[in-house]
Amino acid sequence: MDRMYGFIGCGNMASAILGGMLAGGVCAPEQLMVYDVSAEKCETFRQKGVFVAKDAAELVRRCDVVVLAVKPQVYGSVLEGIKDAVDETKILVSIAAGISTDYVKKAIGFPCKVVRAMPNTPLLLGCGATALSRCPSVTDSEFEEVSRLFSASGIVENLPEESMNAVISVNGSSPAYVYLFAKAVIDSAVAQGIERKAAKRLIIQTLKGSAKMLDESGMEPDELIKMVASPGGTTLAALNSFSDDDFEKVIDNAMMACTTRAGELAK
C-alpha cells in the first residue's frame, strides 16, 4: 500500500513542503492528508486533491509520516491531542524552532520515531535549504524517506540534534536577515538619488550572482571579498566602515539571540 504523508497545520511551511512534494513527484495528491484549525486553509488543499482529516488524531491514524507544521507555542496542545494515535511505526517530523526530539517523545509518552527539521520559506520556490536530524529509533531508510520530502524543494543537510537550535540562524530565519540587508541597501540607494525600482533590481541580481559565485567558484568568502576590494578603492572604503561598526560582531550577536530564543521556546 502507498505511504501516506500528513501535515498538521497548513500555513506557510506546510504549503511550501507539500507544494514541493507534489511538484517534484515525490507522491501523488491522494497520498497526502492535512489538518488545520482553519477550514478555509484546508479547503485550499482539498482543491488540490489532498485529503482533509476531521482532526489531528485521525490524520495521525491514517498517515505513516506526520509533519507537525504548527507554531512552537501550540506544540504542547497538538501533541496532547495526537498522543493516543501515535504508535511505534509512525514517524513524526518536527519543524518548529526550538522543539527537540526529546520534547516530542516526552509529550507523546514513549520513545516514538522523531525527525527534527529546520526548513526555510524559499522552499516555496523550490530553492529551499533544510537541516535534518533524527533520533536513534528512526532507521536509515525512514530518514531517507523524510529527507526526500524536503529535497524535492531544495538542498538538505544532516546535522546532529545538538546543532538544531544554532542552525536556525543559518538557514531557517536567515532569509529575513538577507531581506533586511537588501532593504538597507535599497533605502541607502534611494537616499543617494537612485530610483527604488532600479536599486531593487540591481541588489536582487547582485545577491543571486554573489550566491552563485560562492557556490560555484570554489573560493572562500575572504578570497571573493579580496577579488572585489582593490587597494585604496571604493569597496575597501565600505569594508573599513563595516569593520569600524564591528559588522561581524553584529551578525554574531543576532545569531546568538536567535539560538537563545530557540532554547526558550521549548520550555
Ligand SMILES: NC(=O)c1ccc[n+]([C@@H]2O[C@H](COP(=O)([O-])OP(=O)(O)OC[C@H]3O[C@@H](n4cnc5c(N)ncnc54)[C@H](OP(=O)(O)O)[C@@H]3O)[C@@H](O)[C@H]2O)c1
Ligand atoms: N516560516 C518560516 O520561515 C519557518 C522556517 C522554519 C521553520 N518554521 C517552523 O514551521 C512551523 C510553522 O510555521 P509557519 O510559518 O508555517 O506558520 P503558520 O503559517 O502560522 O502556519 C501554522 C498553521 O497552523 C494552524 N494551527 C494553529 N493551531 C493549530 C492546531 N492546534 N491544529 C492544527 N493547526 C493549527 C494555524 O492556524 P491559525 O493561523 O489560525 O493559528 C496556521 O494555519 C513553526 O513551528 C515554525 O517554527 C517556520
